[in-house]
Amino acid sequence: MAKISALSGFPEWLPAGRIVEQHVIDTFRRIAELHGFGGIETRAVEPMGELLRKGEIDKEVYLLRRLHAEDADDEGADPSRRLGLHFDLTVPLARYVLEHQNDLAFPLRRYQIQKVWRGERPQDGRFREFYQADLDVVAQDTLPGHVEAEVAIVMAEILEALPIPAFTIHANNRRLSEGFFRAIGLEDTAAVLRSLDKLAKIGPEAVATLLRDEAGATDEQAGACLEFAGIRTPDGSFAEGVRALLERHAGSGAGTAGAPEATVEVEEGITALDDVVRRVNAVVPGVCVADLSIARGLDYYTGTVFETFVEGHESLGSICSGGRYDRLAADNRHTYPGVGLSIGLSRLVSRIIGADLAHPTRPVPTCVLVTVGSEETRERSEQVATALRRRGIPAEIAPSAAKLGKQITHASRRRIPYVWLVPEVTGADADRVRDLTSGEQADADPATWSPDSDLLHARVLAGPPTP
Incomplete structure (x- = not known):
């Protein structure tokens, strides 16, 4: 080309x-x-x-x-x-x-x-x-x-x-x-x-x-x-x-x-x-x-x-x-x-x-990346993302059912603050959310969970970005 x-x-x-x-x-x-x-x-x-x-x-x-x-x-x-x-x-x-x-x-x-x-x-x-x-x-x-x-x-x-x-x-x-x-x-x-x-x-x-x-x-x-x-x-x-x-x-x-x-x-x-x-x-x-x-x-x-x-x-x-x-x-x-x-x-x-x-605090509007356990269970991840979006939380679904580490790396590179861990990925009994800033994670329900208010949307801050 x-x-x-x-x-x-x-x-x-x-x-x-x-x-x-x-x-x-x-x-x-x-x-x-x-x-x-x-x-x-x-x-x-x-x-x-x-x-x-x-x-x-x-x-x-x-x-x-x-x-x-x-x-x-x-x-x-x-x-x-x-x-x-x-x-x-x-x-x-x-x-x-x-x-x-x-x-x-x-x-x-x-x-x-x-x-x-x-x-x-x-x-x-x-x-x-x-x-x-x-x-x-x-x-x-x-x-x-x-x-x-x-x-x-x-x-x-x-x-x-x-x-x-x-x-x-x-x-x-x-x-x-x-x-x-x-x-x-x-x-x-x-x-x-x-x-x-x-x-x-x-x-x-x-x-x-x-x-x-x-x-x-x-x-x-x-x-x-x-x-x-x-x-x-x-x-x-x-x-x-x-x-x-x-x-x-x-x-x-x-x-x-x-x-x-x-x-x-x-x-x-x-x-x-x-x-x-x-x-x-x-x-x-x-x-x-x-x-x-x-x-x-x-x-x-x-x-x-x-x-x-x-x-x-x-x-x-x-x-x-x-x-x-x-x-x-x-x-x-x-x-x-x-x-x-x-x-x-x-x-x-x-x-x-x-x-x-x-x-900007991040280069994308996404607040939460929803992981995918397999292509056969992608519909479950889509349900989670839909529930979050209906509550005004910007969410997207991982582009592929790669290993969990790769999905988290994908979110981190795009500076998405949260990763939603579906049971099909973790093997746990319930959904969990990981805060990529603190590394902490906890059980979560897409019908009730809310992010930190400062992280819900990408914001514009005065001054140069923090290295």
């Missing part, structure tokens, strides 16, 4: 890794549902015309086409109607909301855990096929500001329950940023935000060049933007820095800092951001900071924006990001504003596994 080569960008975990991944998925689902979010799943494909609305990702979309499709099949067809695999879960959500608006109750509280596909260069933490986990509240026409904090609180509780080190949610507000940029005379706020969004990757000097070249900033305006992006506080004290910076640059004639509408926008942004930081930290203390460098270069964000970083794993970048968008979708009757946060779930799981941040 020819040697099989790994295909980069398409992660495949071993059974132990899959248990960790499933634990992350289950944790996300459990806490989202505790807060009243309902799960949805959308189709894997969308028309290319919808997918390409975010023009910056056009080179990353996978086109879907039948292997034996003739070129003539596409002649005269609208290219925008060709199908592509979705690259995120936001575009499908917008379509889903419009398509089902008459059947949905708003505000829609939705979570979605599903695979997405991106044709980007695979590297550490970046895949071409991966799970993404989204959490959104979508309203019809109006969405109150408190939802921005609420979604961040739910995500903070999810992350707090995962086997990862300490993390911080960095928040900013687009109204605050855009108001400040306009106040110092920069009208192309989208260009400023796109430049500042590259700050962590290329550094302040390169960003200053971008601000001058792409946003038309003077040296003083570029300096003011970088000072603004340098403000980071664990509470509402960021407001003092913003006001002082604005007053200083207004006095130096950097731009139109006195414009009333820009000043109002700044103050509204300060109030909104302070509210989010305060509300989140009231529920999950110390997890949220005001960080005015958070830009989120996509221009559909309109309110609070978020990025999340794990202590000691900053090279991974933001593990969870998103924000408020006031026009997720719109038709002739309604607009659909929302707030959403998204985790690159496979990316996070890859780091958890690769850095030994967590491990």
